[in-house]
Structure formats: structure tokens, C-alpha cells
Amino acid sequence: MTKNTTPRALAVEALTRVANGAYSNLQLEQTLETHNLSDVDRRFVTNLVYGTIQHQLTLDYYLEGFIKPNQKVLPWVKMTLLVALYQEIYLDRVPKRAIFNEAIQLAKDRGHEGIRRFVTGVLHAIDRKGLPDLSQIKDPIKRLSLEYSVPEWLVTAIQDQVGADKALSILKTINQPAAQSVRVNVAMATPEEVRQSLEDQGYTVTPSIVAGNAFRLDDKAANQSNVFETGELTIQDESAMLPVEALQVRPGDQVLDACAAPGGKTTQIAALLDAHSGGKVTALDLHPKKVALIEKNAERMHVADRVDAVALDARKINDQFPKKQFDRILVDAPCSGLGLIRRKPEIRYEKTPADIQQLQRVQLGILDAVSEKLKANGILVYSTCTILDTENGEVVAKFLASHPDFESMRVETSQNVKGDRSTDTLNIYPDDFDSDGFFVSAFRRKK
Numbered sequence: 001m002t003k004n005t006t007p008r009a010l011a012v013e014a015l016t017r018v019a020n021g022a023y024s025n026l027q028l029e030q031t032l033e034t035h036n037l038s039d040v041d042r043r044f045v046t047n048l049v050y051g052t053i054q055h056q057l058t059l060d061y062y063l064e065g066f067i068k069p070n071q072k073v074l075p076w077v078k079m080t081l082l083v084a085l086y087q088e089i090y091l092d093r094v095p096k097r098a099i100f101n102e103a104i105q106l107a108k109d110r111g112h113e114g115i116r117r118f119v120t121g122v123l124h125a126i127d128r129k130g131l132p133d134l135s136q137i138k139d140p141i142k143r144l145s146l147e148y149s150v151p152e153w154l155v156t157a158i159q160d161q162v163g164a165d166k167a168l169s170i171l172k173t174i175n176q177p178a179a180q181s182v183r184v185n186v187a188m189a190t191p192e193e194v195r196q197s198l199e200d201q202g203y204t205v206t207p208s209i210v211a212g213n214a215f216r217l218d219d220k221a222a223n224q225s226n227v228f229e230t231g232e233l234t235i236q237d238e239s240a241m242l243p244v245e246a247l248q249v250r251p252g253d254q255v256l257d258a259c260a261a262p263g264g265k266t267t268q269i270a271a272l273l274d275a276h277s278g279g280k281v282t283a284l285d286l287h288p289k290k291v292a293l294i295e296k297n298a299e300r301m302h303v304a305d306r307v308d309a310v311a312l313d314a315r316k317i318n319d320q321f322p323k324k325q326f327d328r329i330l331v332d333a334p335c336s337g338l339g340l341i342r343r344k345p346e347i348r349y350e351k352t353p354a355d356i357q358q359l360q361r362v363q364l365g366i367l368d369a370v371s372e373k374l375k376a377n378g379i380l381v382y383s384t385c386t387i388l389d390t391e392n393g394e395v396v397a398k399f400l401a402s403h404p405d406f407e408s409m410r411v412e413t414s415q416n417v418k419g420d421r422s423t424d425t426l427n428i429y430p431d432d433f434d435s436d437g438f439f440v441s442a443f444r445r446k447k
Contacts, residue, residue, distance in 0.1 A: 212414030261290035339437025
């Protein structure tokens with residue numbers, strides 16, 4: 001029997017592996033690399049994988065009404081049905097006949113006659129009876145949870161933090177495609193030079209309104225450009241560039257990047273340093289394989305002479321470096337990643353409130369350990385790629401309460417992002433600029 005390798009079959013296979021623990025972005029990348037697909041089919045597979053994950057709570061809710069209670073359904077069979085449902089509900093241009101025929105054919109190719117009949121029966125029952133109306137759900141939290149496919153605890157947490165109107169605005173954006181943004185490597189080229197090169201290659205280039213030395217790109221993948229190959233730019237979300245801007249790095253600074261892998265912010269720091277003036281960034285990560293990745297990225301970006309990558313848990317830094325060694329310290333801390341939902345949609349289903357509390361303890365542990373290594377008048381930046389105050393504002397308050405030798409600084413960025421805000425800290429929500437959710441805070445050591 002010939003293996004079914006249609007885009008829908010590949011999407012089902014990738015999704016089944018994600019359900020078993022694989023990361024969606026890595027699994028999708030592997031699927032696309034191992035199959036010779038046209039650009040149209042690559043985009044279709046990507047749409048099916050991300051779209052099905054993004055809407056999985058909604059799709060599960062719809063599907064439950066057409067499967068008998070306690071009926072065992074193989075994971076790949078369930079994914080076949082979810083992919084079909086996703087197309088029927090969210091992809092207007094895909095003919096229903098194509099959706100049904102391919103799902104039934106996949107069930108036949110991969111399973112047995114009983115599975116084919118089951119898939120056929122469920123799809124025809126959905127077509128005949130229709131889907132329940134989510135607007136009829138009386139509980140407003142449950143309704144939002146199912147409409148936007150976000151766990152109820154997370155809907156409640158966002159509402160409590162920013163209010164119902166802002167929470168709804170955030171929820172409306174998280175299932176939209178993420179923008180493609182790049183950072184110019186100013187150690188190699190100017191933004192003007194890189195923009196001209198990209199436009200000559202057919203890209204639509206828009207300057208970022210969030211970060212300096214950054215663009216948004218349309219029409220083609222950034223890693224297909226020659227300036228990516230030469231290290232003149234790298235792929236990085238605009239919000240993720242702001243923590244380094246807040247560091248106010250000077251050419252001769254000694255900088256510690258405490259949680260550095262894969263090295264995006266490390267290379268951003270390094271591009272601002274001058275090796276001849278003694279400038280260096282020490283980049284830490286717990287895992288040797290990730291340290292190797294930092295080194296690889298530094299080589300590609302031609303800043304390896306300013307980067308010292310070390311395998312070390314930042315919480316155990318005390319024995320490795322003397323006190324007050326660094327002019328600048330960046331703690332881009334391990335976090336729930338809930339600001340990255342558009343890029344890693346499965347994150348929303350994996351985290352729990354208990355996980356968030358445990359992450360706060362880790363974050364405070366890292367800050368406590370590295371703070372001793374900052375020089376007087378030095379700047380410490382703490383950032384996360386999450387939107388939850390438990391990992392953001394609460395961490396800042398607890399750190400300052402236990403470290404009276406530090407004071408809060410206003411986060412300054414090159415584009416004066418949210419310049420009218422009343423807080424020193426900077427919260428970027430996914431609906432603010434259509435970028436990743438991020439949090440940035442800054443502290444100065446008084447003595």
C-alpha cells in the first residue's frame with residue numbers, strides 16, 4: 001500500500017506527533033523538510049497544523065457531540081476528524097467534497113474498514129445535524145474559552161489583569177498569523193543597505209514601529225534572502241528586541257546574558273559591542289547543546305569575537321564569576337511563553353496555574369543569583385515572553401522588596417514604545433502592535 005502523503009495526511013501525521021509531545025514548530029519544520037512539496041502545499045500543511053492546534057478546544061467541543069461517550073478513538077483518527085472540521089469551519093475556499101473525500105480516503109489508507117465507516121459516519125452526521133451555536137453558552141468564561149480556544153483559567157486570569165474589553169481584544173488576535181519580522185545586524189550592515197537588498201530580491205519591506213533596526217517582511221520567507229545567508233539580518237520578533245534596547249549597552253561593556261539560548265538577544269547585544277574596547281557578552285545556558293547553538297548563531301552573525309558562551313545554570317553563578325563584574329545584565333527568564341501563542345499555539349493547553357507559580361520561583365531565583373554580579377550604577381533588565389502579571393509585575397515587586405540596593409528604572413526604547421504609559425515597566429500585548437506579547441523591566445544598582 002502506498003503511503004498517503006497528501007497535505008492533509010501530512011498535517012494529520014504532524015498533529016498526532018504534536019499531541020504526543022512534539023513541538024509544533026519543530027514537527028512542522030521536519031515534515032516540510034522531508035517532503036518535496038510545492039509552495040502552495042507547504043502553506044496548506046502549515047495552515048492545517050497551526051489552525052487545528054489554535055482552535056483545538058473549539059473543535060473538540062464540536063466533535064464530542066458526534067462521538068459516543070467513552071468510545072475509544074485512535075489519536076490519528078481523531079486528528080483526521082479535527083483537521084476536516086477545521087477546514088469546514090475556518091477555510092471558506094476549501095470545497096466540502098474535497099474535505100470529506102480526503103478524510104475518508106485517509107481513514108481507508110491508514111486504518112481498516114471499520115475506521116473508514118466511523119469517519120464517514122461522523123462527517124455525514126456533522127453535515128446533516130450541524131454544529132452547536134457557541135453564543136448559546138450562558139457561562140461567559142466558558143463561551144470565550146470555547147470561542148477562542150483558550151483554557152478557562154487563562155481567560156479569567158487575563159480578564160482579572162486587564163479587564164474584559166482588553167481581554168477580548170487580546171483573545172481576538174491570538175489565533176491570527178504571526179507577522180514576519182527581522183533585525184538588521186548592525187555589526188555587518190546598515191538598515192538602509194539591508195532594506196535595499198531585500199527590496200531588490202522582491203520583498204515588501206516595512207520599517208518596524210516597535211523596535212529599531214527592524215523590518216517586517218512580506219511575500220517570501222526571510223531565511224530565503226541572501227542577507228540572511230550572509231548574517232546581515234536575523235529573524236526575531238519585534239517585541240523580543242526591546243529588552244536589549246532597555247539595557248542601554250555601550251561599546252566597552254561587560255554584559256551577562258543569563259538565559260541566552262538560542263542566542264537572538266546575545267547576538268543583538270554583541271552587535272553593539274566593540275571587541276577592541278573590551279566589550280564582551282557572556283551568554284549562559286543550562287544545556288551544552290543549546291550553548292553550541294548560541295555559538296553557531298554568533299558565528300553566523302559574525303560577532304563570535306564578542307561572545308563567550310558557557311554551560312551554566314544562572315542560579316549557580318556565584319562560584320563562577322566575582323561580584324560586581326558586569327556593567328549590564330539581561331535576564332530574559334524562563335517563562336510560560338504565553339505571549340507567543342500565535343507562534344506556539346499548543347502552549348495555551350500545556351500550562352497550569354501551578355506551573356506559573358513554579359516559574360515565578362525560578363525567575364526570582366535567577367534574579368537573586370545574578371544581581372550580585374552587577375556593578376554599582378549598572379543596569380539589570382528582566383524580561384519575559386508572557387503576558388501574566390504573576391511572572392511579570394509580581395516578580396518585579398518581590399525582587400525590589402528583597403533587594404533595597406536596586407531601584408526601578410523606566411524602560412526606554414528606540415521607538416519610545418508606549419511613551420505615555422504611567423509605569424516604569426513595559427507590557428506589550430499581542431493586540432497592541434500585532435507582535436508577540438512581552439514584558440520588560442529595568443533596575444539600576446544604587447551601590
